Amino acid sequence: MRGSPAPTVELQAKCPSCGNPVSDDRDFCDSCGAYLRWENDDEQTAVLTPQEAPAAAVDEPAAEEPPVAPAQPPEPQEEEEEIVVRLRRTDGDYASADPIDLPVEPGSTAQLVGLVRNKSGIVEHYDLALEGVPPDWFTITPPALDLLPFGSAEDGHEAEATIAIHPPRSCEAAAGPRPVRLIARSRSSVERSSNEARVQIASFELFDGRLLPAKVRSQRTARFALPIRNRGNAPLALTPRGEDDEGEVRFTFAPSRLEIPPCGEARSAVEATAPTLRKGPERIRNLTVHLDGADQPLSGSAVFVQEPSVRQLPLTLWRVLLTILAAVLLVAASFAHWTSSETGLCTDGPDTCLRYDTYLEGDLNTDVPAPEHLGDFSRVFNFGTSIGILTLLAGILIVLGALTGRLAWFAGLLALAVLTTVALTSDESLGLGIWLGFLGAAAALGAALVATAARRRD
Numbered sequence: 231m232r233g234s235p236a237p238t239v240e241l242q243a244k245c246p247s248c249g250n251p252v253s254d255d256r257d258f259c260d261s262c263g264a265y266l267r268w269e270n271d272d273e274q275t276a277v278l279t280p281q282e283a284p285a286a287a288v289d290e291p292a293a294e295e296p297p298v299a300p301a302q303p304p305e306p307q308e309e310e311e312e313i314v315v316r317l318r319r320t321d322g323d324y325a326s327a328d329p330i331d332l333p334v335e336p337g338s339t340a341q342l343v344g345l346v347r348n349k350s351g352i353v354e355h356y357d358l359a360l361e362g363v364p365p366d367w368f369t370i371t372p373p374a375l376d377l378l379p380f381g382s383a384e385d386g387h388e389a390e391a392t393i394a395i396h397p398p399r400s401c402e403a404a405a406g407p408r409p410v411r412l413i414a415r416s417r418s419s420v421e422r423s424s425n426e427a428r429v430q431i432a433s434f435e436l437f438d439g440r441l442l443p444a445k446v447r448s449q450r451t452a453r454f455a456l457p458i459r460n461r462g463n464a465p466l467a468l469t470p471r472g473e474d475d476e477g478e479v480r481f482t483f484a485p486s487r488l489e490i491p492p493c494g495e496a497r498s499a500v501e502a503t504a505p506t507l508r509k510g511p512e513r514i515r516n517l518t519v520h521l522d523g524a525d526q527p528l529s530g531s532a533v534f535v536q537e538p539s540v541r542q543l544p545l546t547l548w549r550v551l552l553t554i555l556a557a558v559l560l561v562a563a564s565f566a567h568w569t570s571s572e573t574g575l576c577t578d579g580p581d582t583c584l585r586y587d588t589y590l591e592g593d594l595n596t597d598v599p600a601p602e603h604l605g606d607f608s609r610v611f612n613f614g615t616s617i618g619i620l621t622l623l624a625g626i627l628i629v630l631g632a633l634t635g636r637l638a639w640f641a642g643l644l645a646l647a648v649l650t651t652v653a654l655t656s657d658e659s660l661g662l663g664i665w666l667g668f669l670g671a672a673a674a675l676g677a678a679l680v681a682t683a684a685r686r687r688d
Contacts, residue, residue, distance in 0.1 A: 313356070313422040314347035315414045317393075329409070330427040336434055336463055337399030342427055344370075344412040347388035348377035354416050358391055361423065362410035367403075369394045375414075397431055401493035405433035405464040433464035437490070441500065441519050441530035449507070452534040454500040456483070456519060460490040468521045470498055475516050479504045479534070507538040545684040552677035553628050553638060559670030560625035560645055564618035566663030569656050574618025574663050577609075584617040584652070620648045621667050628674050638681060642674030 245252050316324040319332065320341050334340035348354050356375045360368045371392045378386040393412065397403040408431060412424040439458035446452040460466045468488045472481030480503045488496040502517055515534040520527075564574045568584055576583035613619070624645040631637030649667040653660055 312348075312350035313414055313416065313420060314345070314349060314388075315412055315422045315424040316345045317412050317424040317427050318343050318345070329425065331430055332395070332427055333430040333432060334395055334397060335432045336397050336403045339394050339396040340429070342393040342395065342412075344391045344393055344424060345388060346375050346377065346391070346414045347380070349380040349387075351379050353378055354418070356414045356416055359413045359415070360393055360395075360410055361413050362408055363395065363397070363429065367395060367397050369396070395429055397429075399434065401436075401461050401463050403431055403463050404492050405431050407431075431463065434462055435464070435466070435524055435526050436461040437466055437468075437524070437526065437528065439521065439528060439530060441517070441532045443532070445533040445535065447535045447537060449537050449539055450503060450505075452502045452504075452517075452532075452536075454502070454517075454519075454532055456498040456500050456530065457495065458488055458490060458497070458521070459495045460492055463492050465492065466490045466524060468523045470500070470519055470521055472500065472502065472517060472519045474502070474504075474518070474534075479515060479517065481519070502534055504534065504536050507536055509538050512537045545680050549677050549680040549684065552673050552680060553631075556638070556642065556670045556673035556677060557625040557628045559666050559673060560621045560628070560641075563649075563663045563665075563667035563670055564622040564625070566666055567661030568618070568652055568663040568667075569658035569661050571658060572661075574616065574621060574667075576612035576616040576618075578612075580612055583612065585612055586615045586617065589617055589652075617648065617652060618663070621645045621670070624648075624674070625670065628677070636681070638674050638678035642671050642678060645674065646671040 244250065317330060318324050319330055320343055322330070324345055330342070332340050332342060344358065346356050346358070348356075354377055356377065358370045358373055358375065359365075360370065371394070373391075375389045375391065377389060380387045391412075395410075408429045410427050410429055413421060414423075415421045437458060437460045439456060442455045442457070446454065456470060458466075458468060466489070468490070469486065470483045470488070472479070472483075482501045482503075484499045484501075486498075488498055490496045500519060502515075504513075504515060507513060513536045515536055516531065517534050518529055518531045520529045565577075566573065568574045571582070572588070573583045576585050580588050624641040627637045627641040627644075631641070645667055649664055649671060653664055
């Protein structure tokens, strides 16, 4: 009996990436697209191909062949990544895939180094980005890599890039860890990420506030607002406290403790209570509020003008009242009797009033020619040339200067001079008009004194 024919051995190339058979005249694998030409001939594998057996002789029965075991499917091979992306510290290596801790101060820069390896069979372009922080927080140099296929040359299939991480010194860069990964994205939309790095953003403290308003008037309790803004990147807990120069003011705050998140604001209502002033002048109390619980010292100041409980009229009101009183008295005195028989202003004939010629002849014994033939203007002449017109003018001047009090001195002195002269030279007993005029002049001078004091105080 003849034996089975021996199989012959044929060499057929296989793709090193996927293991599928390929033709010798192909540069790339038809199944996975991998580049084939850098492989050596010794990597070809032997394939056993059975030949057709010759026809068995008629006179000899064919030998029974042993049963052939069914072919076992090939074991699945783990697919190798076409892009390898790794991160390391500037003083580290790529050996470990564990997360990397990178401390950084807001406003400063820390660096990582990233590696991209092209294990595909084609020349590829990779755009780089950092995932986990805003785009303006990092700079990658270079921002893109062009790599040759793996195995096509001794180098050129991998390259490194420097990642500078520079979070801003603002409250948006919240303190704490931020996980980041380097992302490499190819032109064929294949994307791979690196091992994780934890960017540890350090905390910094920065806040501002003030005490509003800057000045408060009250008899016993002054109320202020204390707004605080946290410009740091960590939560802030503050406790306000107050003090005054004399240690007599009691402070209360609502709330008594402020907890403010980064970029947040808070407000406390402040009450400053002082012992009651029964009488006397108002008191100026200088207040200061401090914020405890932070490294940054911060305080705000304000003025508490404490008024007495028995309130005194302000100087401006006194001046206005004295000005009005002086004007009324001087006007009334001008029309009243200055002597027992003569009025200050002439409303009728010259015999019953202190017209200039009547006063000069009667009281000063001076011959003065009297005007004649005035006709219809005689009443106007009598009124305008009487002595009382001067006190009437003084009263009008005081009213015109009531807002500032600057004319009170002139009006008061003018009225006092006229009235004193008439009182000393009169041959008759003095009438009510003289005494009203003296009171009006005194009120005018008092208004002038108050106005001067108010200007000096301001």
